Amino acid sequence: MPHELEHLEAAGQRDAGQEAEFTATLGRLAGEVLETMFFAEAVAAECEHGWLPDAVAVRVDFEGSHCGEMWLALTPAAIPSIASAFLGLEPEETGEEQSAQVILELANILCGAVLSSLWPESRLLLDPPKSTAWECPDEGVWHCCLALDEGALAISIRLSGVKELA
Amino acid sequence: MAYSVLIVDDSPVMRSFIRRVMRLSGFELGECWEASNGEEALSELKEHAVDVILTDINMPKMNGEEFLRRLEEMGTLRSVPTLVISTDATKNRILRMLSLGADGYMTKPFSPESLREELERVLGARNASRA
Numbered sequence: 001m002p003h004e005l006e007h008l009e010a011a012g013q014r015d016a017g018q019e020a021e022f023t024a025t026l027g028r029l030a031g032e033v034l035e036t037m038f039f040a041e042a043v044a045a046e047c048e049h050g051w052l053p054d055a056v057a058v059r060v061d062f063e064g065s066h067c068g069e070m071w072l073a074l075t076p077a078a079i080p081s082i083a084s085a086f087l088g089l090e091p092e093e094t095g096e097e098q099s100a101q102v103i104l105e106l107a108n109i110l111c112g113a114v115l116s117s118l119w120p121e122s123r124l125l126l127d128p129p130k131s132t133a134w135e136c137p138d139e140g141v142w143h144c145c146l147a148l149d150e151g152a153l154a155i156s157i158r159l160s161g162v163k164e165l166a
Numbered sequence: 167m168a169y170s171v172l173i174v175d176d177s178p179v180m181r182s183f184i185r186r187v188m189r190l191s192g193f194e195l196g197e198c199w200e201a202s203n204g205e206e207a208l209s210e211l212k213e214h215a216v217d218v219i220l221t222d223i224n225m226p227k228m229n230g231e232e233f234l235r236r237l238e239e240m241g242t243l244r245s246v247p248t249l250v251i252s253t254d255a256t257k258n259r260i261l262r263m264l265s266l267g268a269d270g271y272m273t274k275p276f277s278p279e280s281l282r283e284e285l286e287r288v289l290g291a292r293n294a295s296r297a
Contacts, residue, residue: 036275088186101179109274112253123258
């Protein structure tokens with residue numbers, strides 16, 4: 001069944017109120033995900049992005065009624081405690097491969113939770129998360145930074161289009 | 167009574183997490199089998215009898231939707247309750263999976279307590295319908 005495709009200049013259509021609401025939702029949901037499943041406390045923090053070039057970053061592309069990508073970055077120091085808490089192990093028992101898988105899972109859960117909350121009537125399909133360098137643009141994204149007990153976390157979502165599915 | 171469970175998820179760390187939080191929550195977990203997609207899960211079900219199935223949706227080879235369709239064809243959904251666990255909390259997806267025969271739908275993030283409550287609900291509902 002063919003569908004009507006309507007590309008929107010997402011960044012240009014957002015007003016300031018929506019911008020603030022989406023950013024607040026992003027931070028709130030990230031905090032809930034980290035607390036509920038990764039047993040980590042996260043609080044909203046001022047953006048200071050000097051650490052991003054050295055971050056462990058993950059990209060999740062999504063398509064369906066809404067298309068775009070979510071970027072997640074963590075300071076390397078934050079990873080052992082998050083991975084070991086999720087796995088129920090001590091940090092020294094947690095291998096690099098396992099830690100990498102946990103961070104991919106964190107990105108997957110964050111992306112699903114945030115998109116479902118922002119657009120509950122949408123139809124979404126998430127690609128598998130991919131480890132990558134942080135290459136998310138600064139402009140035209142919803143973004144927040146969070147401080148963790150050990151390190152920091154940044155999330156950005158870029159919406160590239162909206163499709164009206166039949 | 168301890169319940170035997172089949173966990174179907176392509177992420178080994180998520181399977182491990184679900185198994186661990188079931189125990190942490192106080193759910194009476196007996197034998198626990200794992201599969202990384204629907205195809206593997208169907209093979210496991212030929213080998214092992216289970217009391218409840220927990221399945222993800224987005225998986226390679228055979229996704230959760232196709233897995234539920236196959237379970238329905240086999241008549242398994244009439245005897246084994248199935249709980250979907252997914253990051254996708256959109257209404258369309260939830261209604262689709264329930265219409266395919268899932269007994270429950272949990273979205274991530276979830277707490278150990280909420281997982282236990284949902285497991286007990288789907289198991290209790292199924293036992294009540296048999297009585």
